[in-house]
């Protein structure tokens with residue numbers, strides 16, 4: 537095990553998850569070939585852990601992955617996992633089931649917790665304000681009542697505005713029916729947003745304020761990443777207060793029954809339906825699914841990069857572990873990569 541990256545010298549941060557590899561938050565290993573690397577967060581290069589200090593750590597790592605690892609994404613050659621504070625690249629085919637949408641469920645539950653704290657803060661703030669002015673005789677009963685009743689809403693509403701603003705989308709589009717120029721879409725009109733199922737990902741139709749018959753023949757249609765981004769923003773805005781454990785579970789089941797996040801919109805949203813017409817559970821499932829789509833795209837890019845890294849590092853590891861090259865050469869190679877010590 538190394539304290540520092542062999543290539544750039546950046547120190548590896550300590551981790552408490554592994555006893556036999558207590559440095560580095562990113563590691564890669566290949567259980568079949570018995571390789572173990574610490575990955576540098578600064579230069580992204582992999583440092584091959586010397587053979588003699590590898591075996592216990594490998595065993596420990598495989599156990600951690602089996603017991604607590606959550607698969608984020610995988611290709612035929614590498615899998616990216618998370619276990620506690622560690623990000624783990626496992627070489628070889630992953631047997632674990634992807635459970636990516638549970639990750640986002642956690643986000644929704646955390647949001648709910650934050651929202652609760654905000655509302656409580658609002659209520660406490662109002663109580664303090666009322667008590668203060670009451671004592672000095674500066675407030676009527678009606679004013680006190682108004683503040684008391686609206687305080688949590690004002691605080692949470694303000695927090696939501698700070699986080700999102702008013703506008704979910706800006707651009708230049710034309711209504712497909714009346715030709716009116718549409719430059720923005722506001723969150724408050726979200727109920728009229730139409731979701732159009734697609735092969736790969738869903739599109740969205742932003743309504744036109746002139747054409748009152750909301751259908752997928754009017755308004756501006758967004759597709760691809762722009763649609764995904766807009767839908768993610770609108771749904772996050774809508775679910776600012778998060779979702780309960782029970783609803784997240786229900787939503788995850790809905791996604792499973794539909795056959796995965798990609799299939800969800802085609803299964804639960806009938807063509808031409810507005811967001812306002814989708815049920816509560818469906819909307820939570822939709823937020824999880826659109827986020828998952830986005831995440832999947834990012835992960836597949838990262839994974840392609842990791843796979844390229846692995847090919848290069850494995851080539852070096854094969855040489856360094858001495859399966860191809862006599863020992864003196866290994867040393868000179870190590871020096872060439874790491875620089876003189």
Ligand SMILES: [Zn+2]
Nearest residue numbers: 541544576579
């Ligand atoms: Zn480095």
Ligand SMILES: [Zn+2]
Nearest residue numbers: 711714744747
């Ligand atoms: Zn129009």
